[in-house]
Amino acid sequence: MSSTPQAAQVVVVTGASGGIGRATAQAFAARGAKVALLARGEAGLAGACADVERLGGQALAISTDMADPDQVEAAASHVEDVFGPIDVWVNVAFTSVFAPFTEITAEEYKRVTEVNYLGYVYGTMAALKRMKPRDAGTIVQVGSALAYRGIPLQTAYCGSKHAVQGFHEALRCELLHDKSGIRTTMVQMPAVNTPQFDWVLSRLPKPAQPVPPIYEPEVAARAVLYAADHPGRREYWVGGSTMGTLIANAVAPGLLDRYLARTGFSSQQDDRPQDPGHPTNLWEPADGKGGHDYTAHGSFDDRATNRSPQLWASQHHGVLALGAAGLVVAATVLAGARGRR
Incomplete structure (x- = not known):
């Protein structure tokens, strides 16, 4: 007796031309998904398409600025015209400015907020518009530890990630109230070795770097894939x-303020000299015309790890709880046995 082949999953990944978005597109492609790739950079989109097809998926590249709601809505419509109903929408696209607050202009602040926060809002709007009539679908918001804990030199980024966190919680409550079949979950990321540090707008004296420990984008992608498959959890922590x-922020936020005031400036700067000609992608994609494909990885492969035991623990709370309960029972039995001697 033959079984009916399962239809390929339709997945939208924003910010898919590089970094976590690129690695996430690759992860979905490896299991045969139809992957729509939303980003601005032509070279990065072409490379991401090649990755998806090489790994066994189907690719659809759509040049999209996530800060433009009309472009996002048009992209979602095009995806369903070509691939069919969207099963999973993953919001990843972001930008940043590395500088003290007083050295960031109002226009730059607005741009970061429009991409990082409103881009997630617009993507979620487009996804829900199509998922609600079917009462099915999953939305994954890729967040950061900085959605809870602000650090110096990244005020614009931290503010936008805090906004995404509040938006995610409020929307999740509404979906639960409606008893909706649509699920939304958020994945809080650590420092990841992505190209953002090669193209971020920075006014620091030395090149920007992720705060160690640094994880490879594939770790982040595995977490996103798991969250998409298990969206009942409100959020996952990676690393x-x-x-x-x-x-630490929940227990002693004031102490953490002082620690970051001492260490947060140096830990976000590499020892290499700053290249005055390095590209920036705040207003125009660094991997656009005349640029090159930055791929999923940044410049820190020699310092990044591809493993995260904590990620496994985050995904297996039940197993850990069962194991802990078993240890408690064993200890109780052993204590009782000793008492009867």
Whole structure:
């Protein structure tokens, strides 16, 4: 008796030309998904398409500025015209400015907020518009430990990620109230080795770097894939550094303020000299015309890890709880046995 082949999953990934978005598109492609790639950069989109097809998926590249709601809506419509109903929408696209607050202009602040926060809002609007009539679908918001804990030199980015966190929680409550079949979950990321540090607008004396420990984008992608498959959880934490930061911020935020005031400037700058001609992608994509494909990885492969035991723990709370309960029972039995001697 033959079984009916399962239709390929239709997935939209924003910011898919590089970094976490690129690695996430690759992860979905490896299991045969139809992957719509939304980004601005032509070279990056072409490379992402080649990745998806090489790994066994179907690719659809759509040049999209996530800060433009009309472009986002048009992209979603095009995806369903070509691939069919969207099953999973993953919001990843972001930008940033590395500088003290007083050195960031109002226009730059507005741009970061429009891409990082409103881009997620517009993407979620487009996804829900299509998922609600079917009462099915999953939306994954890729967040950061900085959605809970602000750090110096990244005020614009931290503010936008805090906004996404509040938006996600409010929307999740509404979906639960409506008993909706649509699920939304958020994945809080650690420092990841992505090209953002090669193309970010920076006014620091030295090149920007992720705060160690640094994880490879494939770790982040595996977390996104798992969250998309298990969206009942409100959020997932990736990396021991994320867990440690969020716990410390909940217990002693004032102490963490002082620690970051001492260490947050130096830990975000590499020892290499700053290249005055390095590209920036705030207003125009660094991988656009005349640019090159930056791929998923940044410049820190020699310092990044592709493993995260904490990620496994985050995904297996039930197993850990069962194991802990077993240890408690065993200890109780052993204590009882000793008491009867």
